[in-house]
Amino acid sequence: MSGLIGKKIGMTSIFDENGKNIPCTVIQAGPCVVTQVRTEEVDGYSAIQLGFDDKSDKNTTKALQGHFAKAGTTSKKKVVEFSFDEELNLGDTVGVDLFVEGEFVDVSGISKGKGFQGVVKRHGFAGVGQATHGQHNRLRAPGSIGAASYPARVFKGMRMAGRMGGDKVKVENLRVLKVVADKNLIVVKGCVPGAKNSYLTIEK
Template sequence: MSGIIGKKIGMTTIFTNGEAVPCTVIEAGPCVVTQVRTEENDGYKAVQLGFGEKKEKRTTKALMGHFKKADTTPKRKLVEFKEFEKDLALGETIRVEDVFEEGEFVDISGKTKGKGFQGVVKRHGFGGVGQSTHGQHNRGRHPGSIGACSYPARVFKGIKMGGRMGHTNVTIQNLKVLRLFPEKNLILVSGSVPGAKNSIITLHK
């Protein structure tokens, strides 16, 4: 599973064969190989990539030594990728055109926007007043009964109720690579990807 780390720039629309296609613009790479894991030393094969610049004063001494081994500046995000198509050396730079091609499909992982504490209508799609499914007849956005009585005399785990929503890791699969702009380290993929603008995401083959 090879891939690259990127940053979500925003969304736009491109035209293909006269059809408007919504797509997400991602700044993918350049990434630096900060560690190469081997079967002999680590028990598995993987490549650790670093993306984004970070101030030296905000980096621990242990991580500074880690980056100096790779002869690179401190990086904001470190991610491991397994099964890279080619052997990579410590300190090597990976660009978007080295991993992806136009027309292929990728999986993209990111952290969704945080919504805070939300009720059942927004969080689970309950109907509320005017619909027969869940909701109270006189309090529009309340959850209604949760079904507990003298038996089982408790509320089962997993009942759909209000609670914290968003800010979770989500992977969207099979997004098509529409365009590559190697000179600007940009990649355009069809559809939307998790996260807010400028959030860090990972792209996998």
């Protein structure tokens, strides 16, 4: 799948031709530079590595500086591999014109970290019964987590409280509502994972 690396700008809403208010996300998609070309002969598979968002050489290792210099570009903060059908060479630039209005894309990103959360927020538990008949501070409790002397343990995978968020999430089939080529922006219907200014991978 071909695609681009992008950055989440934020959410807004626009009106369609019927006057319906549609929630949407604005994404800065590219421009991305081809920093490496993978081939079947050398790497065993074919892919295109794209780099996005400049960073200073002071914060880049010497090895990566040489890697980017070979492509004739500045150091990049984010690199991702894609499979492109068309032929691309080192140093080529891929822009937001890769997408057209009306098509559907898949967007991947790292979801917002929410810290240590209980079972109600993390797994949608309903709590243990109502607040009557002696039920004290049980409204958000997980309830029983196992049996008695058999199996005498808690099964792996039991849904409990714990760290929530910070996972890689892919949202599929988001419609591209608008492409703003001169500002490298695309507007997709709905929401995408991650906080503002977090990196995204947009695939078509």
